[in-house]
Every structure is written in C-alpha cells, then in structure tokens.
Amino acid sequence: MLQDICVADLASGVKMNGFACKAAANVTAEDFFSTSLSKPGATNNSMGSKVTGANVQNMPGLNTLGVSLSRIDYAPGGLNPPHTHPRATEIVFVMEGQLDVGFITTANVLISKTIKKGEVFVFPKGLVHFQKNNGDVPASVIAGFNSQLPGTQSIAATLFAATPPVPDHVLTKAFQVGTKQVQKIKSRLAPPPPKN
Amino acid sequence: MLQDICVADLASGVKMNGFACKAAANVTAEDFFSTSLSKPGATNNSMGSKVTGANVQNMPGLNTLGVSLSRIDYAPGGLNPPHTHPRATEIVFVMEGQLDVGFITTANVLISKTIKKGEVFVFPKGLVHFQKNNGDVPASVIAGFNSQLPGTQSIAATLFAATPPVPDHVLTKAFQVGTKQVQKIKSRLAPPPPKN
Amino acid sequence: MLQDICVADLASGVKMNGFACKAAANVTAEDFFSTSLSKPGATNNSMGSKVTGANVQNMPGLNTLGVSLSRIDYAPGGLNPPHTHPRATEIVFVMEGQLDVGFITTANVLISKTIKKGEVFVFPKGLVHFQKNNGDVPASVIAGFNSQLPGTQSIAATLFAATPPVPDHVLTKAFQVGTKQVQKIKSRLAPPPPKN
Amino acid sequence: MLQDICVADLASGVKMNGFACKAAANVTAEDFFSTSLSKPGATNNSMGSKVTGANVQNMPGLNTLGVSLSRIDYAPGGLNPPHTHPRATEIVFVMEGQLDVGFITTANVLISKTIKKGEVFVFPKGLVHFQKNNGDVPASVIAGFNSQLPGTQSIAATLFAATPPVPDHVLTKAFQVGTKQVQKIKSRLAPPPPKN
C-alpha cells in the first residue's frame, strides 16, 4: 500500500497486478461496502454447498487492502470439497450448524476437528482443506482471507473438469486407476452446459 | 511464511517477531481452533461495546499465518470509539442489528455509511475508524483482519489514559482546550482501579 | 521493486498503487533531487510547528523506493500534535534546539524522552506520537520514513475537523464530554476558510 | 532479510519461522554448497519420477535467502503427478529429454506445452501443475524456486494417503465416485510400510 486507498476501476483498459484506481473524485462509501453476503447461497447442487464472495471483484474498495470475506452455506450432508487458496490463509467463524473441517500439511498429516456455532478454525495459506456438514440442519460460516482475491482451486474440478482437459494418462497414473474410471469422474464433474 | 505452520509457543522464553514455534510433535487441531468468539461480550461499560479477539494470543496456530478475527458486540447506543489498527485492514460482516460506521482518510475526509445485518464494510489499514449502534436493539459483527495480532489504539484512551500520562500541555494545545477540561476527560477515561 | 527506478509520472491519467513511471528517456537527476526542505517552515500557526515533506509528491524519483524525508520546525512552545503515520516508522535527528517526544504503545504505555541537538529517536509504525518544544529557542528535526508517502493522521483534526464532520454523538461518547464541549473544540480546530 | 546471511542452525532447540542462525564463527563455504543434485534420482517407483531437493533442509546457507533448486528425473512414461507448492513459483530448465507440462489456473484453464532439452517453462505460485515424460528416453530438469523450502502437496497422495486418512465420504462426494472406488485408490496410493 502506497496510499490510503486505491479503489479498483474494474472497467479500466489498463490491466495490472491488482487493479488501476478510480479517480479520487469518484470514490464513495459504496465502494467499501457490499451486500453480496446478505443472503444464503443456493445449495441445491451436486456438492450441497455454495461459496459467495465479497472480494475486489464486487467490492472495489478492497483493492490494495489485502482482505476479503466469503460466506459459505452447506445443506445437510453438504461438502465444500477439498481445495486450496493460492494467495491466502482462511479463518472461519461458524454462524449456524456444525461442520467437520480439516487441512492436510505438506508432510501429509490431516489436522481435523468438528466445529460448532460460534467456533473458529484456520486453514493455512496454500494447503488443501475442506468442510463437510455431517449434521441434520443447514450450516453456514463467514470466512476471512488475507488477500483481496484469494483464488480457489477445487481439486477434483481442477483435475477432472479443466478446459482443455488434463490428459487421461496423467490422471490414470496419478490416481492409479483405469482410463474408464477417469472418464467416469470427468463426466460427473463436467461443467454444466452454458445457458442460452 | 517459511514453512506450512509455526504454532506459537506462547510460553517460550525466547521472544521474537511473532512467536517461537512449538515442537511439531506437540501440535494438535486445538491449536488452530478457538471458542473465544462463541458468546457475546459484556457491553455494560461506559462505551456500551465490547471487542473479543481470536488472535495469536489465544489461538496459537495463527502464528505466521497473517489473519485473525474479532467479534464486536454493541448495546443500543453503544460505540466502538475511534481507533486505529497499526498492523491490519479490518473487514466487518454484520451478524445482527445495524451500525453507523466510518473511517477518515489522511486527507481528512470522512467516509461513512449505515450498515445492516448481512452487509459488509472495510476499514483500510492504519486509518481512524469507528462503529456506533444508533438502533434500539443490540448489534454484533464479525471482523476479519490481515494480521495475527492487529493491535488497537483507541484514540481517546491513548491520549487521555496512558501510563504514564501524556502531559496536559500537549493535550491542551492539541485540542485547543484548557487544562481543566483535559483533566476532566482524563478523570472520566481513567482506567478502572485494579481488582484485588 | 521490479526494476532499478520507476520515476513517478505525476500527471499520468492512469492511477495505481503508487504511480505510473515516466518514460526512461525523460528521467533526469532532477527527479531524484529536492530543495523543498532547504528553508524552515513557517511556525506562526496555532500549533507553533510546521512539517515540510520531501516525498513522492514533490520528488518523483522516490516512487517504488520506499523512503522519504521531512523537516519539522518548532517555535518555542510549538507542538507537532499527536498523530500517526499509517504506512511508516519515523526516525528523527535533532538539528537544532531540544524537544520532548513520545509515543504510546497499543498497551497504552507512554514512552517519552527529552532529546537535544544531534540526538536520534524513533516512532514505531502506526503508533500515536508527538514532539513538543518546551525550550526557549526554535527547534528543528530531519525525519526519515520507510515509505514514499507515509501519510499523516493528526488525531485532533481527524476527529474534530474532518469533512463531513464526525458526528457529535460519536465524540461526546468517545471523550465522555458534552456536546457543547465537542462543538467548542470543533470550532477551534476548524480548517481556515478557503482563500479567494 | 535483516543481515547478509543467517545460516540455519538445523539442530537448534529454538524453532521459529525459518531457522535460527549458526554463530558467525561457525559459518563456512560448505553451508552455501550442496552435492545433493549431482546424481539422478531413482525413478523405479510407481510414478516413474523422482524429485531431489537442494533446499534449506540440506543446504543451511539458504536460510532467509528465498531460493532453492530441485532436480527432477523421469523414466520414459514417468509422471511428476499433479501437485502444488504453497510457497513458491517454479521455473524449470530441461537438461535432457522432453516433457509434456502444464498448470491449471483458478479459472480452470489448462495451460500446457511440450518442452525439450534447453527449454524453459514456469509454473505460477500455488497452482496445480505436472510434468510427464511421454518420450522414449529418460528426461531431467533443474527447477528453481523463490522459497528456501517451497513445500509440495502431491494432490492424489494428499487426498488418498494422508495420516490420519481423509474420510471416505469426503472423497466420494468430491470425486462423485463410490466408496469402493475411493478405497481402491487409497490402497494403491498407500505409503509403503516403514523399513525395519
């Protein structure tokens, strides 16, 4: 940070690390404000969970400030599947329900715990982690990040639903399964067809 | 960060920037977990608000990870008085009630807004900011920080209740008031006597 | 820093974190040079002090380099009132006279000392600090910062002279004084009317 | 970096972010030197590849310096399976043979290419990437990292061979496969039994 604020000019034609700033005269309190987390996300999908973000892409005042929030909603049985954030540590506060959460270190040790309403857990920067709602009622968390745009790599989708696809022979060898099995997973994780 | 995790050994005799790490063999999931935010803080004080933190001091797994959370509770009329965090930007999510919030830039411009349940606002690193509950019911927020220990300088207390005290002649000149007035504020903001 | 130098193009229409760089062909030694500190600042104001900066705004070669200097002049009795620099630590060298200086930690401890010609003192990043000339003769310091644009929040002016104003009810509660008292301070710290 | 060098004292009882430094008197040129990459790694394993590192753990002079190297050897058909480095970007130079390499962005786009002896490719920090030797002869690369200890999360092993194990119900839902399939992958990726 080289000045107090640098509100993202999301429409600027000049692309850079982060975003160009709006002219100071155009900055308002709305730039530092978001309503995007005010409603639960729709969890009627194959994972039974939904991540909704308040980051620099919809809250331009966050540019250069190094923080963002998400809310994550989980149906009963819902999973926020194993993923990494390449640019941030994540710390969650349970608003409702309870979750089984965990992260895996580079020494391949799983550190996991059941957390309930009002409790807090942290997932260190860059490490694979997940949350699962094994309860009977919906759950939700607020997640804080030390990045204006943490990014997410959802592991299964990254490997089995990228465009263009990761070659089958990479996945069969990595997971020690057959091509048929790889293609089955690919078909199940395929991105939904674009809407008209 | 030079390794995945470095859980604070809060009892170590060796002091350093942050904290020394516990031996890996002693690390457990409890280190990455906190219940400190699970209950509302007591707001029956002169400000009518209470900040409760989940930071490296009570959640040792946060050491080197660059994040922390607080919950802030506000009675009706309660104020989290003007303050700065020398080491962090703060982003708040309103869990309950509504708040009048604002920060002031180094160009002395106040950026303020009324925010309600489910809404998000950000206070840039190092700038003076405040939240006031002008509603009839209690309010609360979860606040995310990009520091394991953001630190807080509550402006009025910093100037009028430090130990040893800031000299009266500094304060009379800074605020352009008389010595009597400075002493009155000092007496009202004096820290409570230590408990036996 | 991703290159040797990136001299600020202060007139660029593209705003960013810091400044866009001038074309290399237009860079000269003048860009790395400033005369702005060569004369004492005028101290005939209500505080009896004047801060004059040599930072990226008037010395464009400082862009991306992470340093700046100020000189501060103090009349006898003059005060550089309590303030913070959100983006820098400050280290001062006394050129003339003597000063009572101090900073307050987030544990609300005042660390203070009288410093004389040739002596050095440091004010840690983001913490409230002040200098007062309690001597009979003028004083001056050179102050070094680890930021190209440290920014300054002069506490009394930030709270009592912002535009738009911080609401009275925030200030009465924060300082535990009456509205009349707040309005009196506001009137005394009001920015001078614009010149024609 | 706060001094020229801080050679890791790998045996120090004090753990910290990175490592404590050896006394200056004990530093020698050997600390900045390694022979660990001088011989090809053994590739007769299930992946047909072997990563050998020269990092702070076996080259203590790297402490605080922010770099390390690895060599990777690949049998014909060998795969360095999809993985991330939580703390580093990786840049490879092909010493021998040819490789099909790729990384996937957080927008789920695969960026891939075939690279040959003498060619260079980069894998951005934190993103999933892989290299596969689809040629008939062995291949090898030298890989540079901007971390003294980049860390590696090999995705399949992280999910299917952690200790304690990631629960089956997390993996079945994440990959949309049955429990039997998950258990088959787990058995194939299980770490080899410890040697006596």
Place this chain on the structure above:
Amino acid sequence: MLQDICVADLASGVKMNGFACKAAANVTAEDFFSTSLSKPGATNNSMGSKVTGANVQNMPGLNTLGVSLSRIDYAPGGLNPPHTHPRATEIVFVMEGQLDVGFITTANVLISKTIKKGEVFVFPKGLVHFQKNNGDVPASVIAGFNSQLPGTQSIAATLFAATPPVPDHVLTKAFQVGTKQVQKIKSRLAPPPPKN
C-alpha cells in the same frame, strides 16, 4: 501477486513497477515458455564468459511471479567478473566443467569454493560475487533468481565504463591509483563502438 497470472504486455504505453498485463484472451502457453537458454552463449569476448537470461523481458509470463533463470557459459580461463544483483539471490547448478566461485560479505569476508558438475552454490542477495573457470574445458551453469528481473551491476564496468563516465578523481581516490591508471582501465573496459 494479486491474481494467478499477469503476463507482461511489453508494448504497453503505460509503464509501472513491473509491467502492465496482457488481456487474458491473448495469453497463451508461449508466454510461460522460453528457448533463450537452449544454446551456449558466445564466450569469445574479453571476459571469456557469457550470461544469457530468461527473464520477464523475453518471457512475459514471468511478470509478478518472482523468478527467472540464466545460463552462464565460460571458456577455459573465463570469468564472470565481480558483480551484484540488486534485486535477487542467485543459486547456481553446474551443468558442465568446474568453477572457482565466491562472494564477499559486508564484513569483507570472502566465502569461496571450487564447484563441479552437478554441484550447487548460492550467492546472497545484493552481495558482490564472481565465478571463474580455471579448468581446461568449457563450463556452464544454470542460475536461478528470486526476481523476475534481477538486474546486474558488473563492478568494473559500472565504475569505469558508465555513461556519462564516473569522474577520474572519484576513481583515483577510491582505488588509490593515479589518473593515468584510471584512464587506462577506462579505455580497456570501454563499451565497444555501436555496430552499423
């Protein structure tokens, strides 16, 4: 890094710290790839060595990623003369031959060693270092850097062949030699005349 990738738009009219990014639609795998190191550099020059870089200037995908590579080729007797990289630590892997290498600390201690094919050595950020091929056969290394553009100050050329020249009286005093001697070195290190 505030996003996954920011491929340098080397032709952008907007200059900044690093480079502006290309539009995402124009990014290809070629941006993360380089052939510039595939052939030995020509060593038939006065130093008998040649540094060839794969950095952001010819591999635009490196922008914001914090790494680069060079290859250095040495004729028998060839020297990569004493120099610094203001923005990077360097770690070398010997591909061929053997080298006498060293760096000097700010305490004026030379740390040096003979390194051979397959061995690794590190030169800490900003410190003067050199490599000399005292063997009978050519040598070459791959060098990794933790900067997208490390920069190089070759000491003798910096002092004796800058444009405009460093004044003779600075150099005579610094090296405690006569003007004639300074002028002799200047003439020998003069940059070659531009080619037609």
Place this chain on the structure above:
Amino acid sequence: MLQDICVADLASGVKMNGFACKAAANVTAEDFFSTSLSKPGATNNSMGSKVTGANVQNMPGLNTLGVSLSRIDYAPGGLNPPHTHPRATEIVFVMEGQLDVGFITTANVLISKTIKKGEVFVFPKGLVHFQKNNGDVPASVIAGFNSQLPGTQSIAATLFAATPPVPDHVLTKAFQVGTKQVQKIKSRLAPPPPKN
C-alpha cells in the same frame, strides 16, 4: 512487524533474522534513542570521510522497525567511495557544505548532481553510488535508510581488501590490468594492522 515493538536483545544467545526481543519489562525510552550521531566523525583518513551509523547495532529499539540513520562527514576533497547497500535505499539531506553525488543504474547510466546545504538526493536500493566533497569546506549529511541494518559494500575494499583476498587473477581479468597493478592497489587499500 507482528507486534508494536521488539527491542533487540543484542546479547541473546539465540541468533535469528534480525534479533531476539528483550523482555517487555526491560524496555525503556533509552532503547529508542541514540547519541551516536551527535558529533562529527573523524575524517583524517585516506578517503577524507567518515560514516557513523544509528542502526539496530547501537539503537536496539530499531529491531523490526525498518529504518535507520547515518551521518556522514567529509573533509574538503573527501570521498565516500563507490559502494552499495544490499538492503536499503538511502536518502540524504545536506546539513553543511556541498557534494557531488551520483549513482549508476544497471543500464550503466550515471545519474549525478551537485547538492548543497538543505538539499535532498536519493540513491536507489542496491545500486552503486558515491558522494565527493569538491568544496573548500567540510560537508556533512544525514542519511535515512529503509532498513534497520542496511549493510555497506565499499567496492574497492570489497575487491582489493577482503579476507581472505580475492585472487589476483580474478581482479586482473575484471579490471584488465596486470598483477603488479592489482597488488599495488591491494597494498594501498589493505586494512590497517590491528591495534595492541
């Protein structure tokens, strides 16, 4: 910085990046204070200049704060010979006299200027720079740095007076002079014999 202050415990047996911190109970205002710059340094040496530092080594409160100061005194004709600071940009304010100053970029361009009392000039991080007093009277500057311990490599001494010495054959080739000439410079720049 992970806390307000971390005053260096210069006597700690535990060495780390920077220094271990004193116990908070032992911190006093003296830790943030120095008199080391209050008197001119002795310039009766071969260079006719003297650098005196107020850095973490004699002002322990600077630990983790990222700043330091030096004063430099110059006899008439005195030179602060070409040198680099591996860890800091330097910005100077002329207290007395006038100086010819310059730095050289990695593109081998000299940027130089004559600066007088009250004027300011900046030397970018890591680049070779010098100051020479070509006036008839003594000169002095205060120099600010963005490091608690910038480090200095005085180029001529680094190459011709290191311990153990840089081999003659490296220097003859680098400077394109004969062995006799190298040995003459070495003898003139040799460190003075240790005092009894």
